[in-house]
Amino acid sequence: MSNSRLIRTYGDQINDGAVQLSFTLPLESGALAKEAAKRFCEKLGFHDVLICTMENIGEGFSFFVVYAKTPFSVDISDIKVITPKYKKLPREELDELVKTRFRRKIVVIGATIGTDAHTVGLDSILNMKGFHGDYGLERYQAFEVHNLGSQVAPIDLVKKILQIKPDAVLVSQVVTQRNAHIKNLTEFMDLLHAEGIRENIVVVVGGPRITHELALEMGYDAGFGAGTVPSDVANFIVQELLKKSPTV
Ligand code: B12
CATH class of the missing domain: 3.30.30.60 (D-lysine 5,6-aminomutase beta subunit KamE, N-terminal domain)
Structure with missing residues (x-):
């Protein structure tokens, strides 16, 4: 049957x-x-x-x-969709988890890379007021957020990473004309590998045309598309960091 x-x-x-x-x-x-x-x-x-x-x-x-x-x-019945895996904890619980397990704040850097000038998506994840009634990462006690804004060259983002030493990097790509996002995301990932810092950090990409599948193919830990709310990203980052260093 x-x-x-x-x-x-x-x-x-x-x-x-x-x-x-x-x-x-x-x-x-x-x-x-x-x-x-x-x-x-x-x-x-x-x-x-x-x-x-x-x-x-x-x-x-x-x-x-x-x-x-x-x-x-x-x-x-044929369709298999892959999405980032995490348990959705309320903000207060996530803050408490970070406090007890890490005993410090999780440092996050965000930027829109390449010539892409679209900041609204990244801001809606990072800014205190958040998106769709869901507070942004700045609102959590768990995070120290550095929002570098838009049009950050991949090499400049890498320099900032070397300086700030974040736990997680959030990259936004909205413009996909002529596959500009693929070029930028590849360049950034190659630079992380060249500096030998890829394995130490959680690297996430987001944007309206980004899928988790594409992100994984390009060596990122997760991809978040349209309709993402900050608590999705907050939970993913913390739980991914705990997976990477279970002894924390
Ligand atoms: C506002 C806007 C602009 C503003 C941006 C202002 C700013 N400071 O951001 C201005 C006027 C500057 C602009 C310019 C351009 N734009 Co424009 N813009 C838009 C518009 C109308 C809305 C985008 C937006 O703010 N959405 C709201 C946010 C909340 O949604 P979002 O970005 O999808 O973000 C969500 C998710 O994707 C995700 N997310 C996004 N980033 C990240 C990052 C991480 C880490 C995570 C976890 C999640 C995440 O979370 C967010 C919340 O759910 C869209 C059309 C549309 N209706 O979407 C066109 C659009 C994005 N623009 C477009 C284009 C082509 C341009 C221009 C090239 C136009 C031109 N010829 O000059 C320039 C590009 C300039 C440049 N150098 O980048 C195209 C892109 C087409 C494509 N796929 O490549 C669109 C789709 C319009 C269209 N239909 O043609 N634009």
Whole structure:
């Protein structure tokens, strides 16, 4: 007997396959553009294609919003997702755990590396006020936080690590155009290895397009994506440090 569990997108009725799409075609709005948009969706396998919005955006371009139905489904019994492993302890408990086991604060450095100027994601993890009603690492007694901000060159971050000697390094990468994040993350990891300091620290990367799987492939301890709250990261860091040095 098959254990497959097929699901399809939902619009009005379960598994009706309804999808909303938006895209741009290099055509002036009009009957030709509308028909081209419809045929394009049909080529993608959609049926019952309904063009809801067609608007000129600049000369010779039209933007579309389309409702359509897909015949495809996905078997979720096949899917294996890997996520960072940690037990979610409340802030007070985590503070107490660090106090009793480490008898000092956990030193954390955070930076957005390369030319990436997006700071909001990293700040939401580190700043006291936190994100989504969840306090940031600065609010914990357990952490001493050094937020270096954005556009930190990987080599400069390594210099700071050698100076501050943190327990954990948090790197943010939001821009993924032309795989800029892969280049930056690889460069940073290579530098850590070259300095012989990789094994001593917990190294975490985050950003909206970062997955735990990608992070592990690149030699990081964990990857955190969209919707991460600071307590996820706080718990991961402390529990990973305890795994690395169980005798602490
Ligand atoms: C605000 C913003 C800006 C601001 C940034 C201001 C600032 N100080 O941060 C400004 C205007 C400067 C900007 C500039 C640019 N931006 Co911009 N920006 C955005 C925008 C609208 C919101 C990003 C944001 O703040 N999100 C809110 C935070 C809370 O979410 P987050 O970053 O995902 O963070 C969460 C998680 O990802 C995770 N996380 C993030 N970092 C880390 C780190 C660690 C260690 C951990 C554990 C977790 C973690 O935790 C956070 C909380 O859950 C997005 C579009 C969008 N709606 O997302 C585009 C967007 C990110 N920008 C984009 C682009 C292209 C640019 C520019 C290149 C545009 C240009 N042509 O100039 C420039 C780049 C400049 C540069 N050198 O980097 C693209 C990126 C596309 C891509 N994948 O590469 C986006 C997606 C817009 C788009 N659809 O095209 N941008």
